[in-house]
Amino acid sequence: xxxxxxxxxxxxxxxxxxxxxxxxxxxxxxxxxxxxxxxxxxxxxxxxxxxxxxxxxxxxxxxxxxxxxxxxxxxxxxxxxxxxxxxxxxxxxxxxxxxxxxxxxxxxxxxxxxxxxxxxxxxxxxxxxxxxxxxxxxxxxxxxxxxxxxxxxxxxxxxxxxxxxxxxxxxxxxxxxxxxxxxxxxxxxxxxxxxxxxxxxxxxxxxxxxxxxxxxxxxxxxxxxxxxxxxxxxxxxxxxxxxxxxxxxxxxxxxxxxxxxxxxxxxxxxxxxxxxxxxxxxxxxxxxxxxxxxxxxxxxxxxxxxxxxxxxxxxxxxxxxxxxxxxxxxxxxxxxxxxxxxxxxxxxxxxxxxxxxxxxxxxxxxxxxxxxxxxxxxxxxxxxxxxxxxxxxxxxxxxxxxxxxxxxxxxxxxxxxxxxxxxxxxxxxxxxxxxxxxxxxxxxxxxxxxxxxxxxxxxxxxxxxxxxxxxxxxxxxxxxxxx
Numbered sequence: 001x002x003x004x005x006x007x008x009x010x011x012x013x014x015x016x017x018x019x020x021x022x023x024x025x026x027x028x029x030x031x032x033x034x035x036x037x038x039x040x041x042x043x044x045x046x047x048x049x050x051x052x053x054x055x056x057x058x059x060x061x062x063x064x065x066x067x068x069x070x071x072x073x074x075x076x077x078x079x080x081x082x083x084x085x086x087x088x089x090x091x092x093x094x095x096x097x098x099x100x101x102x103x104x105x106x107x108x109x110x111x112x113x114x115x116x117x118x119x120x121x122x123x124x125x126x127x128x129x130x131x132x133x134x135x136x137x138x139x140x141x142x143x144x145x146x147x148x149x150x151x152x153x154x155x156x157x158x159x160x161x162x163x164x165x166x167x168x169x170x171x172x173x174x175x176x177x178x179x180x181x182x183x184x185x186x187x188x189x190x191x192x193x194x195x196x197x198x199x200x201x202x203x204x205x206x207x208x209x210x211x212x213x214x215x216x217x218x219x220x221x222x223x224x225x226x227x228x229x230x231x232x233x234x235x236x237x238x239x240x241x242x243x244x245x246x247x248x249x250x251x252x253x254x255x256x257x258x259x260x261x262x263x264x265x266x267x268x269x270x271x272x273x274x275x276x277x278x279x280x281x282x283x284x285x286x287x288x289x290x291x292x293x294x295x296x297x298x299x300x301x302x303x304x305x306x307x308x309x310x311x312x313x314x315x316x317x318x319x320x321x322x323x324x325x326x327x328x329x330x331x332x333x334x335x336x337x338x339x340x341x342x343x344x345x346x347x348x349x350x351x352x353x354x355x356x357x358x359x360x361x362x363x364x365x366x367x368x369x370x371x372x373x374x375x376x377x378x379x380x381x382x383x384x385x386x387x388x389x390x391x392x393x394x395x396x397x398x399x400x401x402x403x404x405x406x407x408x409x410x411x412x413x414x415x416x417x418x419x420x421x422x423x424x425x426x427x428x429x430x431x432x433x434x435x436x437x438x439x440x441x442x443x444x445x446x447x448x449x450x451x452x453x454x455x456x457x458x459x460x461x462x463x464x465x466x467x468x469x470x471x472x473x474x475x476x477x478x479x480x481x482x483x
Contacts, residue, residue, distance in 0.1 A: 036067055036113070038096030044068045048176040050117070052163050060160070064172050065121040066180070067092045069099070069111040078184050078209055079110040080456065081173070085191030085215075085441075087166075088342035090120025101444030102188075104453035109186065114176065116169040116196070118159075118341030125164070125340025127153035141289025141326070144375040147382050153340055154384050161384045164344035166219075167394065170200045177207055184209040186456050190441050191215045191415060198398040198423065205400060210459035212452050214407045214443040216420040219395050223350040224373045225357045227295075227414060232366040234298045234413035234439070235259060235307075241437065241471050242308050247481075248474040252308040259294065259367050262311050266290050270317075275324040283323065288371040293326040295368055298413040299440040303329075305472040305481075321478070347380035349394060397426040403459030404430040407448065409438035411471070431455075431462050437471030 034045035045067050052060040082098065084091040091113040102111055115122040154161065177185060186209050189197035194213040201208055217223070242248040242255050252258065266287045274281050297303040303325060310321045354377065363369050404427045408417035417434050424430045433451060435442045442448055451465040473481035
């Protein structure tokens with residue numbers, strides 16, 4: 001579950017915008033100079049104050065932070081708003097990592113990164129649940145959230161957790177759009193951000209000029225229920241591609257059954273060197289934790305290329321590579337995700353819908369089994385926002401004629417192409433591009449940046465994109481793909 005939130009290639013401590021320094025424009029809503037994590041160039045930031053309880057329009061308010069990177073064009077076209085994933089990821093925290101793929105778009109449009117309510121600087125609902133820092137690895141392979149820490153986190157917030165819903169986040173966005181006088185906007189949503197974008201299209205159909213949905217999670221998808229099936233499919237694609245490659249097949253002749261053998265022989269403890277400090281560590285392992293770690297590596301095509309080797313080494317007692325890669329993912333997740341927001345949203349909008357799912361059938365024959373869905377259900381049992389369910393309209397298919405480009409990674413373990421295909425059924429002006437061998441979040445892969453820029457320039461035209469992407473070469477040794 002932790003690794004889904006990561007990706008998911010990918011949790012708090014977000015410094016979205018520094019304190020305002022000096023006004024840099026005379027826009028209707030004042031923009032001030034600020035800095036974004038990982039970016040050398042300055043940005044501009046603004047704040048929209050929204051009621052936490054939008055229905056009552058009274059009481060506590062939340063400051064919704066938005067950061068802007070200006071276009072080089074003097075009279076820029078309608079802006080692009082980036083919506084991050086999770087739920088719970090702060091958009092401003094990942095701006096540096098996605099900017100490279102949006103440089104073509106930025107030539108003609110401003111880029112806006114909005115921290116949704118409960119994320120980043122917008123009243124982040126942080127929750128320190130795991131010990132995966134530089135001093136210890138104790139909880140690195142834990143697949144469950146401890147109930148006592150969950151309860152302590154929930155009690156520590158000065159917030160009404162029932163108000164952290166997708167619909168409220170979307171209405172915040174619409175209020176921000178109107179206050180900043182942005183006119184029609186373009187939207188790029190990634191993972192859970194695609195669900196936000198789709199809900200915005202439903203609730204405010206005139207607000208969006210065009211949308212790109214990367215790694216689509218439509219509202220019909222009950223989060224966590226299909227995770228085992230989709231992760232199994234991604235692993236089988238690794239097996240397929242390794243067996244189709246002569247060198248990989250010769251180096252790992254038993255790759256097809258390797259993951260099952262590993263999960264059937266997980267030792268209770270292993271001795272490793274801490275990847276950060278270099279000191280010796282006795283690490284506790286569980287089958288659930290190892291299965292979730294493998295699922296996390298499947299998010300990235302580059303890390304999935306390591307899996308046959310990493311599993312082979314673990315089977316021979318060398319757990320160091322798997323530990324190092326898992327720690328890398330865990331740190332990335334912990335730095336950008338608001339776990340409290342994730343639980344507040346998922347426990348209200350998705351957990352209640354699991355009652356209609358035959359979970360035993362959904363996880364049958366998969367390496368992950370119930371290791372993703374059961375911890376989520378247990379967490380939601382103690383999380384306050386799960387008392388009531390969101391409105392029934394939320395889970396229905398979004399019907400829209402907004403021009404939409406959908407992007408999928410063929411080997412995505414959480415939002416594979418079938419979910420984009422489902423969303424397309426009710427999107428009358430939509431196109432779908434599948435990137436062969438790729439995992440989660442593909443906008444910056446291959447021809448993605450060119451296709452996105454062309455689509456936002458002319459949304460009515462089908463974007464040209466050569467399907468030349470392919471899975472990175474499998475590592476045959478720790479040194480790389482070469483023998």
